[in-house]
Amino acid sequence: xxxxxxxxxxxxxxxxxxxxxxxxxxxxxxxxxxxxxxxxxxxxxxxxxxxxxxxxxxxxxxxxxxxxxxxxxxxxxxxxxxxxxxxxxxxxxxxxxxxxxxxxxxxxxxxxxxxxxxxxxxxxxxxxxxxxxxxxxxxxxxxxxxxxxxxxxxxxxxxxxxxxxxxxxxxxxxxxxxxxxxxxxxxxxxxxxxxxxxxxxxxxxxx
Amino acid sequence: xxxxxxxxxxxxxxxxxxxxxxxxxxxxxxxxxxxxxxxxxxxxxxxxxxxxxxxxxxxxxxxxxxxxxxxxxxxxxxxxxxxxxxxxxxxxxxxxxxxxxxxxxxxxxxxxxxxxxxxxxxxxxxxxxxxxxxxxxxxxxxxxxxxxxxxxxxxxxxxxxxxxxxxxxxxxxxxxxxxxxxxxxxxxxxxxxxxxxxxxxxxxxxxxxxxxxxxxxxxxxxxxxxxxxxxxxxxxxxxxxxxxxxxxxxxxxxxxxxxxxxxxxxxxxxxxxxxxxxxxxxxxxxxxxxxxxxxxxxxxxxxxxxxxxxxxxxxxxxxxxxxxxxxxxxxxxxxxxxxxxxxxxxxxxxxxxxxxxxxxxxxxxxxxxxxxxxxxxxxxxxxxxxxxxxxxxxxxxxxxxxxxxxxxxxxxxxxxxxxxxxxxxxxxxxxxxxxxxxxxxxxxxxxxxxxxxxxxxxxxxxxxxxxxxxxxxxxxxxxxxxxxxxxxxxxxxxxxxxxxxxxxxxxxxxxxxxxxxxxxxxxxxxxxxxxxxxxxxxxxxxxxxxxxxxxxxxxxxxxxxxxxxxxxxxxxxxxxxxxxxxxxxxxxxxxxxxxxxxxxxxxxxxxxxxxxxxxxxxxxxxxxxxxxxxxxxxxxxxxxxxxxxxxxxxxxxxxxxxxxxxxxxxxxxxxx
Numbered sequence: 001x002x003x004x005x006x007x008x009x010x011x012x013x014x015x016x017x018x019x020x021x022x023x024x025x026x027x028x029x030x031x032x033x034x035x036x037x038x039x040x041x042x043x044x045x046x047x048x049x050x051x052x053x054x055x056x057x058x059x060x061x062x063x064x065x066x067x068x069x070x071x072x073x074x075x076x077x078x079x080x081x082x083x084x085x086x087x088x089x090x091x092x093x094x095x096x097x098x099x100x101x102x103x104x105x106x107x108x109x110x111x112x113x114x115x116x117x118x119x120x121x122x123x124x125x126x127x128x129x130x131x132x133x134x135x136x137x138x139x140x141x142x143x144x145x146x147x148x149x150x151x152x153x154x155x156x157x158x159x160x161x162x163x164x165x166x167x168x169x170x171x172x173x174x175x176x177x178x179x180x181x182x183x184x185x186x187x188x189x190x191x192x193x194x195x196x197x198x199x200x201x202x203x204x205x206x207x
Numbered sequence: 208x209x210x211x212x213x214x215x216x217x218x219x220x221x222x223x224x225x226x227x228x229x230x231x232x233x234x235x236x237x238x239x240x241x242x243x244x245x246x247x248x249x250x251x252x253x254x255x256x257x258x259x260x261x262x263x264x265x266x267x268x269x270x271x272x273x274x275x276x277x278x279x280x281x282x283x284x285x286x287x288x289x290x291x292x293x294x295x296x297x298x299x300x301x302x303x304x305x306x307x308x309x310x311x312x313x314x315x316x317x318x319x320x321x322x323x324x325x326x327x328x329x330x331x332x333x334x335x336x337x338x339x340x341x342x343x344x345x346x347x348x349x350x351x352x353x354x355x356x357x358x359x360x361x362x363x364x365x366x367x368x369x370x371x372x373x374x375x376x377x378x379x380x381x382x383x384x385x386x387x388x389x390x391x392x393x394x395x396x397x398x399x400x401x402x403x404x405x406x407x408x409x410x411x412x413x414x415x416x417x418x419x420x421x422x423x424x425x426x427x428x429x430x431x432x433x434x435x436x437x438x439x440x441x442x443x444x445x446x447x448x449x450x451x452x453x454x455x456x457x458x459x460x461x462x463x464x465x466x467x468x469x470x471x472x473x474x475x476x477x478x479x480x481x482x483x484x485x486x487x488x489x490x491x492x493x494x495x496x497x498x499x500x501x502x503x504x505x506x507x508x509x510x511x512x513x514x515x516x517x518x519x520x521x522x523x524x525x526x527x528x529x530x531x532x533x534x535x536x537x538x539x540x541x542x543x544x545x546x547x548x549x550x551x552x553x554x555x556x557x558x559x560x561x562x563x564x565x566x567x568x569x570x571x572x573x574x575x576x577x578x579x580x581x582x583x584x585x586x587x588x589x590x591x592x593x594x595x596x597x598x599x600x601x602x603x604x605x606x607x608x609x610x611x612x613x614x615x616x617x618x619x620x621x622x623x624x625x626x627x628x629x630x631x632x633x634x635x636x637x638x639x640x641x642x643x644x645x646x647x648x649x650x651x652x653x654x655x656x657x658x659x660x661x662x663x664x665x666x667x668x669x670x671x672x673x674x675x676x677x678x679x680x681x682x683x684x685x686x687x688x689x690x691x692x693x694x695x696x697x698x699x700x701x702x703x704x705x706x707x708x709x710x711x712x713x714x715x716x717x718x719x720x721x722x723x724x725x726x727x728x729x730x731x732x733x734x735x736x737x738x739x740x741x742x743x744x745x746x747x748x749x750x751x752x753x754x755x756x757x758x759x760x761x762x763x764x765x766x767x768x769x770x771x772x773x774x775x776x777x778x779x780x781x782x783x784x785x786x787x788x789x790x791x792x793x794x795x796x797x798x799x800x801x802x803x804x805x806x807x808x809x810x811x812x813x814x815x816x817x818x819x820x821x822x823x824x825x826x827x828x829x830x831x832x833x834x835x836x837x838x839x840x841x842x843x844x845x846x847x848x849x850x851x852x853x854x855x856x857x858x859x860x861x862x863x864x865x866x867x868x869x870x871x872x873x874x875x876x877x878x879x
Contacts, residue, residue: 071724
């Protein structure tokens with residue numbers, strides 16, 4: 001069971017990470033556009049279409065990856081204090097009530113949307129010879145499907161937690177605030193904290 | 208379960224009960240009521256802790272289905288259209304780019320050096336460590352925008368240092384947490400992009416508008432710390448003398464012992480083919496660059512102001528209605544001003560040479576060269592020196608001339624009409640004198656510490672500041688769109704990381720992956736909220752809210768206060784992203800009724816939501832700091848320490864409210 005969970009996690013992460021690299025293309029692409037506009041006085045016609053396509057694809061495809069790392073923002077004022085079983089129960093309920101119907105509808109609607117676009121071979125109308133839009137629109141059902149798979153895995157996680165009373169483990173990944181990493185970066189010496197604590201204690205005594 | 212949880216659950220139960228009681232019976236329920244029900248339910252659902260993006264999406268879908276009278280196809284179309292709009296949104300596109308820039312800069316490990324250099328540079332200021340902390344935070348948080356990382360890093364670097372120097376726990380904790388949150392307000396901040404995208408306000412204007420309030424808040428923080436340190440030195444004791452000193456290496460001591468001043472010695476050592484015995488040539492050049500920099504800046508400023516004023520004067524001279532006879536006079540006097548720009552160059556030498564000379568001997572001599580043109584116009588300088596600028600600036604408006612001329616004429620006895628054309632040398636001379644005085648003063652007191660700190664600032668403070676200002680400048684002056692500036696900023700961040708030799712493959716990967724996750728988090732939230740907002744609008748919830756608010760007969764001030772209080776209260780259970788994407792679409796349409804500028808409202812909201820980051824017990828900043836603090840420091844101490852800074856935020860909010868010009872002056876000046 002755990003193996004299956006981690007496998008789907010891995011697929012989500014793999015896809016999300018692969019598409020994450022679009023940020024580099026986006027960064028350098030736009031920079032190139034600005035340079036060619038100012039330095040070579042030759043603005044590019046593809047930059048606008050290309051940049052929103054990269055941005056849209058990037059965040060849509062990272063949705064499942066973010067879910068697999070529990071990275072979607074949640075109101076955790078109360079949630080954080082709940083015991084794991086209550087957390088899992090609520091999550092399970094809301095996955096079934098909100099998540100599954102919403103995402104299934106998105107996949108369904110997205111498929112129609114993309115199908116139509118493929119049918120008429122839709123091109124972007126921003127510039128005269130706009131790039132094709134249909135691959136970009138196909139991103140919606142694909143990202144939805146990935147999200148659905150990841151959501152099903154999260155549901156299983158909730159069920160496991162309901163039975164065991166603790167959350168099953170997740171894949172380790174880079175964190176926004178990883179104290180150990182940050183300490184390493186500034187070559188922090190843990191004795192610093194000890195020294196500060198000592199200073200505090202001395203101050204306390206002298207009072 | 209803890210008592211707090213029961214309390215929270217009770218609140219939710221009350222909301223549900225209230226909804227049940229206040230709502231009309233299902234039979235009489237209008238669609239607008241459904242909309243309000245939806246709004247009440249979303250607050251409850253968000254508090255249950257499910258990922259908000261999907262709560263919004265699911266609920267928006269159900270209520271949208273109701274709004275379309277159970278027409279499934281329509282609701283599907285709506286969902287996919289809304290999703291596609293978010294995917295092609297040309298405002299949101301800057302979010303991944305700014306996030307990426309933040310992660311790259313964060314991982315360049317500049318903060319360590321930045322803090323150390325500022326800490327030395329500010330060592331004479333009362334409460335220097337706390338002030339240095341605030342400045343470091345302001346710059347670093349602005350460049351990265353990641354509260355957690357900034358607070359954690361400062362908790363590692365500054366917190367133990369402050370505690371060991373006898374700073375009070377509360378002040379130290381307050382400075383770090385408050386400083387770490389500054390990046391949320393000071394542009395380029397993600398929050399303003401999210402607001403701009405939701406409210407349809409130009410991000411460019413928001414950035415221009417938020418800049419001064421952000422600086423004002425920083426200044427309030429710093430002012431508070433300085434005053435507190437002056438009044439209560441026991442809370443923030445001054446640094447010991449040996450802490451302030453930066454020992455000069457032996458070779459630098461030797462340079463100075465030769466009886467020469469430091470800059471001259473450095474220049475001699477750098478230029479002599481064999482170098483100075485024992486002095487590493489690289490170090491010598493480094494310090495020489497720092498030593499020459501103020502001089503170069505002064506010459507540059509001088510040159511620019513000279514050309515600027517001269518240009519303006521020739522423009523005025525070119526105007527046809529001027530008596531031609533005066534022109535030679537103008538040219539003749541411009542000749543006397545010519546030495547002025549060169550003066551600083553000539554000035555620089557004497558103090559440098561006069562390492563042993565007395566000050567009296569050194570001072571008048573260099574000034575003499577500049578004084579000549581200045582002395583000629585001395586009376587004017589006193590009476591009309593400042594005013595003499597005005598006619599030139601007014602572009603020769605006849606009225607201004609008439610008013611301006613008498614005092615000047617009284618001083619000099621010149622023909623009034625010549626004033627704007629010859630008078631321009633006076634400000635130039637004044638600038639020259641002031642610059643020369645500053646240079647003399649600077650080089651007189653220049654010692655090793657200044658050079659060392661100068662070099663540290665040059666390699667930590669300046670690159671970051673330049674990066675931020677370049678990104679902001681290109682946006683605000685309309686050279687590039689926010690997304691373009693963000694892309695260039697990211698490239699700048701990568702170059703910075705390269706320059707610091709911190710750009711490893713691993714760090715790059717981390718930044719890229721984190722960017723994907725943070726962007727997905729924000730943008731999926733937008734997908735959910737735009738579906739939700741569409742359903743809310745379809746149900747007519749908006750119209751009902753508007754009706755209700757208008758029936759209250761509020762004055763604009765009352766409405767403003769009420770909305771800010773509501774946003775402040777929402778900041779307690781909800782994240783800022785949720786507040787903006789869910790509630791701003793409800794507030795924004797109301798603004799027109801009360802004649803409130805959405806731009807100004809956005810600035811107030813941004814400042815207001817910042818307080819949420821510091822309000823206990825939800826303030827994330829406190830938990831990040833607690834995570835790296837010594838075990839003796841309690842969470843309560845940190846919370847108490849944040850309170851004065853939260854108070855200052857409210858002061859800033861009140862100031863901005865009372866004087867909207869603080870925020871609106873810059874955008875109005877630039878774009879109208």
